[in-house]
Amino acid sequence: MARSGDSIDVRVQRSKAAVLAQTYELLSAGGIGGVSIDEVSRRSGVSKTTIYRHWPSRAALLVEACSTIGSAPPVPDTGSFGGDLAALTEELAEQLRSARWAAVLPSIVDAAEREPELAGLHADLHARLMAPFGVVTERARARGELAADRRQDDVSAAVAGPLFYRRWYSREPLDSAFVRRVVEDALVRLR
Amino acid sequence: MARSGDSIDVRVQRSKAAVLAQTYELLSAGGIGGVSIDEVSRRSGVSKTTIYRHWPSRAALLVEACSTIGSAPPVPDTGSFGGDLAALTEELAEQLRSARWAAVLPSIVDAAEREPELAGLHADLHARLMAPFGVVTERARARGELAADRRQDDVSAAVAGPLFYRRWYSREPLDSAFVRRVVEDALVRLR
Structure with a gap:
């Protein structure tokens, strides 16, 4: 199916994923100080208005972008x-x-x-x-x-x-x- | 002695001290990301040209401003x-x-x-x-x-x-x- 035929929901999910990925890229490269909504918008091609519709603040965006950081490894069970x-x-x-x-x-x-x-x-x-x-x-x-x-x-x-x-x-x-x-x-x- | 009568050396020392103090203030308030030469210049009243004459880079200024951080306490000698x-x-x-x-x-x-x-x-x-x-x-x-x-x-x-x-x-x-x-x-x- 061509992209233009995707449902609105699929397109929204794709935009959100792009925003989160770019936020995490900027975070990895420059720390929290390196993440601005302007730069995330520029890199992801998603407008600032749309970004702010999904995340009310830069902090909220950072929180979601970090949600996979340090995900705990499986708990070992060696018996001791x-x-x-x-x-x-x-x-x-x-x-x-x-x-x-x-x-x-x-x-x-x-x-x-x-x-x-x-x-x-x-x-x-x-x-x-x-x-x-x-x-x-x-x-x-x-x-x-x-x-x-x-x-x-x-x-x-x-x-x-x-x-x-x-x-x-x-x-x-x-x-x-x-x-x-x-x-x-x-x-x-x-x- | 009035300030206008101070030697050039005294005035230079006073400017440097003001720049270092404002750098440390900004550092305390906002971390390293909060320190810009523009803002240090504005707060200290020392021109950017003068600041760059004393410190070739923002990093060099940060290094000197931090030189008193975490100064080691006297070493105890309790006998054990x-x-x-x-x-x-x-x-x-x-x-x-x-x-x-x-x-x-x-x-x-x-x-x-x-x-x-x-x-x-x-x-x-x-x-x-x-x-x-x-x-x-x-x-x-x-x-x-x-x-x-x-x-x-x-x-x-x-x-x-x-x-x-x-x-x-x-x-x-x-x-x-x-x-x-x-x-x-x-x-x-x-x-």
Whole structure:
């Protein structure tokens, strides 16, 4: 079927997809500061009026464009807290090394310091990214593998903290020896 | 002495100080994206030509304006690695809770992902911030208080990692109970 014959609904979906794709492109290239409705309109060929009809604000557009960022990997089920934590941590390290969201997240963290709507976006992304750690922690607690006074927040901070520190602050390589030490150290303290 | 009678050198110093102060103001209010030479010129009353005479680029101006950010606190000397690490970590937590640089650093981390000159700025700030951890770690090693296979990088990642995670990612309060647990956990693993 020729494009001119497409239903209005199909054309609307195609416009929205183009706008979201260009928003994510700009976000990847220049961070949140690099996304303007003018530029998204120019690149996607969708008018600003149409963009604003679908998303009432730049923040709303950013929220939807980021909705696939850091989508959580499947939760491992190796039978032990140690095995699950190692698998999850290695997957997180791999994403920090190579996923596009790892270069985009700092601009969202920065925006969250100042813009409440984007602080909400950041909170959602963070919750989604860390959710699997919650699942394996609760499972370990149910099996009695976790010290009684330890909460999921401690597990996440003990594992993700050092990984994030290396990726975005000391900017050292996230090599597998480091990742292994982080997991072993966390297990010594949390079990 | 009236201002009109000031030497050229004094006037130059006063202009530079005004430019640096306004740059830091804009940085605090809106992150690196909020700093433009136009706006710094407007607010400081110093012409763009003069600004560019002192700083060849916006990045060079940002580097100098940030030179006092995260200036390292005095290195504690309590006589033990545990005491020193606790004192340093509490001071870092206090700065993360209240210092202005804690709201500015995310924009520098973000810029470091894309702009090499600002990656250099970030590396300098980070090195300055973490330097005291290096001093107390080396002292502990000399006294035989540290496991032989542990490097300063591990100490920094084990302590600053969870603190940074709470401040900028999970955005939970950096309460003193959490800070104490981070120090105790680090000591269990590193000693």
